[in-house]
Amino acid sequence: MPAADVKVIFFDVFGTVVDWRSSLTRLLQEFGREEEIRADWPAFLAAWKAGYRPAMDAVISGARPYFNLDEMYLERMNQVLDEFGLERLSETQKRKILHLWLKIDPWPDAVEGLTRLAKKYVLVTLSNGSFAWLTAIAKHGRLPFDAILTAENAEVYKPHPRAYLTAIRLMGMEKTPERCMLTACHNYDLAAARSHGMKTAFLPRKEYGPDQEADQAPESDWDVVANELIGVAEAMGC
Amino acid sequence: MPAADVKVIFFDVFGTVVDWRSSLTRLLQEFGREEEIRADWPAFLAAWKAGYRPAMDAVISGARPYFNLDEMYLERMNQVLDEFGLERLSETQKRKILHLWLKIDPWPDAVEGLTRLAKKYVLVTLSNGSFAWLTAIAKHGRLPFDAILTAENAEVYKPHPRAYLTAIRLMGMEKTPERCMLTACHNYDLAAARSHGMKTAFLPRKEYGPDQEADQAPESDWDVVANELIGVAEAMGC
Numbered sequence: 001m002p003a004a005d006v007k008v009i010f011f012d013v014f015g016t017v018v019d020w021r022s023s024l025t026r027l028l029q030e031f032g033r034e035e036e037i038r039a040d041w042p043a044f045l046a047a048w049k050a051g052y053r054p055a056m057d058a059v060i061s062g063a064r065p066y067f068n069l070d071e072m073y074l075e076r077m078n079q080v081l082d083e084f085g086l087e088r089l090s091e092t093q094k095r096k097i098l099h100l101w102l103k104i105d106p107w108p109d110a111v112e113g114l115t116r117l118a119k120k121y122v123l124v125t126l127s128n129g130s131f132a133w134l135t136a137i138a139k140h141g142r143l144p145f146d147a148i149l150t151a152e153n154a155e156v157y158k159p160h161p162r163a164y165l166t167a168i169r170l171m172g173m174e175k176t177p178e179r180c181m182l183t184a185c186h187n188y189d190l191a192a193a194r195s196h197g198m199k200t201a202f203l204p205r206k207e208y209g210p211d212q213e214a215d216q217a218p219e220s221d222w223d224v225v226a227n228e229l230i231g232v233a234e235a236m237g238c
Numbered sequence: 239m240p241a242a243d244v245k246v247i248f249f250d251v252f253g254t255v256v257d258w259r260s261s262l263t264r265l266l267q268e269f270g271r272e273e274e275i276r277a278d279w280p281a282f283l284a285a286w287k288a289g290y291r292p293a294m295d296a297v298i299s300g301a302r303p304y305f306n307l308d309e310m311y312l313e314r315m316n317q318v319l320d321e322f323g324l325e326r327l328s329e330t331q332k333r334k335i336l337h338l339w340l341k342i343d344p345w346p347d348a349v350e351g352l353t354r355l356a357k358k359y360v361l362v363t364l365s366n367g368s369f370a371w372l373t374a375i376a377k378h379g380r381l382p383f384d385a386i387l388t389a390e391n392a393e394v395y396k397p398h399p400r401a402y403l404t405a406i407r408l409m410g411m412e413k414t415p416e417r418c419m420l421t422a423c424h425n426y427d428l429a430a431a432r433s434h435g436m437k438t439a440f441l442p443r444k445e446y447g448p449d450q451e452a453d454q455a456p457e458s459d460w461d462v463v464a465n466e467l468i469g470v471a472e473a474m475g476c
Contacts (some may be wrong), residue, residue: 070410122373132410135360135385147373147386152408169388172308172370 003147003199003223005179008171009117010126010149010198012158012184015207017114017125018137021045024103031100035093037086044084044138056128056157068130074098100172101133106141107205113229116238118144124169125149126182128157147171159192160227168196183232187219199223201232241437241461241474243417246409247355248436250396250422253445255363255467258373259283261342267287269338273331275324282322289314294366294395304393306368311334339371344379345443351467354476356382362408363387364405364420366395385409395401397430406434421470425457437461439470 014020026040055072059062067075077094081087089097117123123144125134128151135148151157154166168177177197184190184206194200201224204216218225224235252258266279279459293310296302305313315332319325322344355361361382363372366389373386392404406415415435422428423443432438439462442454456463462473 122377124373130410131385131408135362135409139360139384144375147369148384153391170369171373172368 003181005174006121006181006199006236008122008124008173008181009178009201009216009236010124010180010182010193011114011145012182012186012189013125013129013134013137014129016183016185017110017143018104018141019107019207020101020104021049021207026099026102027100028097031097037089037093039086044080044086044237045058047080047083048073048076048177051079059157060160069128069135070098070130071131073101082129084228102136102172104137106143109230110230111142111144113231114235116230116233117236118146120238121236122146122171124167124171126158127151128163137165141191143187159188161192161196164193164198168198179225183224183229183235186215190222191220194220194222201226201235203228203232208223241419244272244359244419244437244474245414245417246360246362246411246419247439247474248362248405248420249352249383250420250424250427251363251365251372251375253443254421254423254441255344255348255381256342256379257345257445258339258342259287259447261443262338265338265341266335266376269335273334275327275331277322277324282318282324284320285318286311286314289317297395298398306390307366308336308368308371311339314382315320326330340374341378342375345466346467347466347468349380349382351469351471354384354468354471355474358383358476359474360384360409362405362409364396364401366401396427399430399434402431402434402436406436419461421462421467422454424453428459428460432458432460439464439473441466 011017017203024045025042028045032039032041060067071082107162108204123146125145126149131150131152132146134150138145149167149170151163152163156162168180173180181199181201182190182193185203190200190202200222202218202222203226206212224232226232226235249255256335262283263280266283270277270279286341298303352361362385363383364387365372369386369388371388372388376383387405387408389401392400394400406418407410411418419437419439420428421439423441428440438460440456440460441464444450462470464470464473
């Protein structure tokens with residue numbers, strides 16, 4: 001079995017465990033119907049989400065002090081609303097839209113895959129989301145994580161080293177990082193984890209939709225390469 | 239209902255949720271039988287645990303830099319071993335004893351009380367234990383916490399303000415601390431929580447055994463006073 005000594009499995013969450021795009025597309029369309037607001041919601045979502053990587057990189061480079069993902073998505077929403085004819089939303093409506101992130105659903109394989117893995121391993125999130133959002137998303141999806149950790153615990157974003165090293169330290173694994181594994185659908189995340197001594201598990205996801213081409217194949221010899229989280233569970237002997 | 243607007247319930251863990259003394263007494267006696275080592279295990283446990291408050295206070299006062307509870311209990315064990323004729327334990331045996339903390343059991347009412355509360359509230363630990371230990375203890379006891387937070391996330395110990403303020407901030411409740419409640423069997427912990435705007439729930443426990451006199455009654459008008467965690471659940475409408 002690959003990674004036989006692993007004790008703690010960390011999980012990237014957005015994309016890897018939860019299907020944010022399908023969930024938010026549906027939730028935004030429901031919001032539009034309820035509030036009688038017409039907009040190109042999929043295009044709005046794409047523009048909204050496009051603020052993610054630049055904001056992360058600005059924090060990682062030190063160009064901006066740390067601010068959490070809730071604040072980032074509120075800021076970015078305000079930047080793109082007028083592009084979609086949504087500049088007249090009330091503050092209450094903006095809050096409602098922001099908090100749709102708390103209701104995103106897991107991929108269909110996630111609960112079974114994690115439940116099987118939880119019998120043998122300690123399962124912990126390692127996401128760029130805020131601590132409170134991740135707690136809410138895990139509870140909403142009934143995801144059997146044993147603990148929540150995010151970039152907010154290190155006040156920086158992945159792939160900055162401190163995001164991984166803080167998680168390893170809080171799990172008491174500083175002297176044995178090779179007994180930690182990161183499971184993710186993004187090659188860059190696994191490359192960073194490996195550089196800190198962690199094991200790695202890759203699974204491809206179509207988080208950006210059926211036409212996604214990035215991250216559909218492993219870009220290195222990751223310790224586990226599997227389909228969906230059930231495949232990761234099987235590879236890990238669960 | 240008291241504290242009707244509460245969203246997040248924090249829990250002290252040692253004493254409040256888990257019965258460390260009965261569990262460790264039994265586990266130490268089992269260890270002694272397996273390793274054929276005779277000792278007055280209840281007295282050893284009392285001396286071992288007696289290092290707790292002085293070490294916490296040294297960190298809170300700044301006399302010592304933060305070190306986590308695992309390290310504290312290892313250090314304290316080494317200080318008291320010879321008093322109990324245990325100075326010849328091997329390093330492996332010492333590790334085994336230290337890690338008995340990971341196998342302590344919840345009080346009989348804990349799983350039911352928490353399970354009922356989890357249907358309506360977000361449940362989060364707020365313990366002086368290390369993050370890794372609390373994760374392990376929650377998993378061992380099948381305690382349905384939604385997230386683990388401990389003093390280690392603030393690198394200081396309760397009742398230092400930063401321990402509470404960090405937990406409130408990580409749960410995204412900085413602007414509404416009154417929507418957080420601390421549940422604890424120690425009056426001092428609740429007094430600190432209240433001073434930061436949190437709601438409070440008290441339940442008496444006999445964590446030090448049947449003769450315990452401290453903390454058997456509320457020392458202030460806490461928002462909830464109940465028997466066991468099932469009583470807290472009932473008081474909170476669950």
